[in-house]
Amino acid sequence: MKPTAFADELPKGIQRSRSLPDPALGALWDSIVLDERIKKQLLSQAVLNFTMRPKVDRSVIPLHGVILLVGPPGTGKTSLARGLAHRTAQAFPRSGFRLLEVEPHTLTSSAMGKTQRAVSELFSQSIAEAAALGPTVVLLDEVETLAADRSKMSLEANPVDIHRATDAVLVQLDLLAERFSNLLFLATSNFPEAVDSAFTSRCDLVLQVPLPDREACRRILSDCLTGLAKTYPAIGRLVDGSTIARAAEECVGLDGRAIRKTVANALAVDPETAMDPSRLSLEAIVFSARAAKTSRVGGLSRK
Template sequence: MEHVSELGDALPQSANVTTHHIEIRQNPCSTARAAMIKEHVLVLLKKQTIAYGDFTINQFEDPFLTDNVKSVSLTDTDINCSDQKAIDLCKSNLSLHVFQLHEDGPGQEEIEDEELAAANHWLLPSTDFDGLWDSLVFDDDVKGKLLNYSTTTLLFSDKKVDSNVISWNRVVLLHGPPGTGKTSLCKAIAQKLCIRLSDRYSYGQFIEINSHSLFSKWFSESGKLVMKMFQKIQEIIDDPDALVFVLIDEVESLTAARKSSMAGTEPSDAIRVVNALLTQIDQIKRFPNVLILTTSNVTGAIDMAFVDRADIKQYIGPPSPAAIYKIFHSCLNELMRTGVICPTQQLLDLRSLEIMRFIENEATSVSLQLRNIALKSQGLSGRTLRKLPFIAHAMFIQKSSVGLEEYMSALSKAVDHQFKERQDLMKD
């Protein structure tokens, strides 16, 4: 077996060989063929020889790559190699993916004869979602699970597995408290899969349904609006060159439990809406190029008939101290990269601190300080944690450049301030 798989192959050639993914971002003005770009990148990677985890190359000696490629990245080694051993690029099974980002923002889908914006849609891969995948940190291997699920979905479709014998519905449900990254993860997985499957599909479509807008001011029309929305989605799915993702955010607003209707606490139209949604999902699941992504903050309010249709029901909870450390670590590295923080000491990752047994010395002192801040930040959502580095600077620094130790003190104060604000809000 050759060490380098067929270029761009989305599925591993052998269950015994780990596939490493190389994402090649093509310059927006480049018209070079993907096959030619891959040939030049393979030469580059053979010179690189050994990798110790994810890396990105954005400066090239090869004039062809300089003219046509923005960056070359080895990605998701934490998913593919849990033990983080050195990766021999010359002997590894590599899958190369060439892509160009669409720079247009979201468009709007409007339902005919109705004055409402029923959905936003993006062409993928999109600059709006660039970097989102790497910014998401979870304790559980959620990202790996979703990638594996999508790979199996594709494999079963390729092998023409009879869905009447083995059932899968192409539906993912992410549930948990607000601010934990559910919607961002849906956008990130869509972007990632469009890149991974760039040889199979010409482009991607990400359709974010506005669940609340589908409840007409004439409430009895809501079921019809759901059907009209999915008819428009069906037109997009009919293009076999398009990989389509449908996001239903806060799906409980569309699938309010039918038991409420039966108890007389909800009008009968709630049943019509649920039935319309289930019918449309059952129809489009027959197509190999669609994935339905849903989120919910109130899982108990979702109709069980919908829950049963979800192939994956993944809980997304608040981050643990370890995940919080990784989030803060990435934020501070970004501020050091841009010069907002003047680095006086290297920030160690959590694995390095574990190897040093969390013993404080000159090399670990600042990193251990960050770990203490992460420990006292437990209970804050990922959305809040990503805001705290900005709040720390805005409230406690207000200088164009600051030392790492001073910034760390400001971050600690920002965490304390966040919890105080929570307590004040609870008094109202």
């Protein structure tokens, strides 16, 4: 039987639906440089959701089927969540796993009462329908939009509607946890302080994704430069030990996305390098990394 809601068009609030495993997501998981222990912990928690949870009563071990990744923007949370969905499905071959990606911004509407209804429908219909068909992972990216901290809302600035949307998310999470043990939510947030504490308390694991340390910076740069060297072999000279260590040193304090962008900026350091990327130099990377850090500090101090 084909799920009607997913046959042709995606229901409102669902940005993407795909079957798992998906090798492209495996590559994403591998591309995120992170302490292996953290990756293992994440994967184990997700796997446990599909092994133990269907078999053990919730009064014994109260799993809700929600994992929350928090950390600064650009640290790889969304990529990790997608990759984790793939790796989890891989642990259960031929089980028909699906990944649904929720787009919270399309649910929040300025019209009174609409957000709450959209949220309720998404969970009670679209997600429930998918979970009824087989093991399902749902990505709730930037979840603070959906489960905003009610205690921090002023009723003037934040319409009652958003307040109700948070209530609806919590109610629906409880209902779904009760009904489906083959359902796992992977939530991310750049602003954990903006997420409602009743949501956080439902999470089976809240994991901090840190900024990369010096060694992680080196590995991200190395991955980036090695990738470039496939097209521009001369860039391979920069992957040498002391050169890359020097560049990595300058990148400490930047997030993973900013490090990759630093390399892109270094390729655009002058028109000659932009015309011929083989000319990429260590100096240009150091210069761009410093510039990225300076603009970041400037950006923060303006807040």
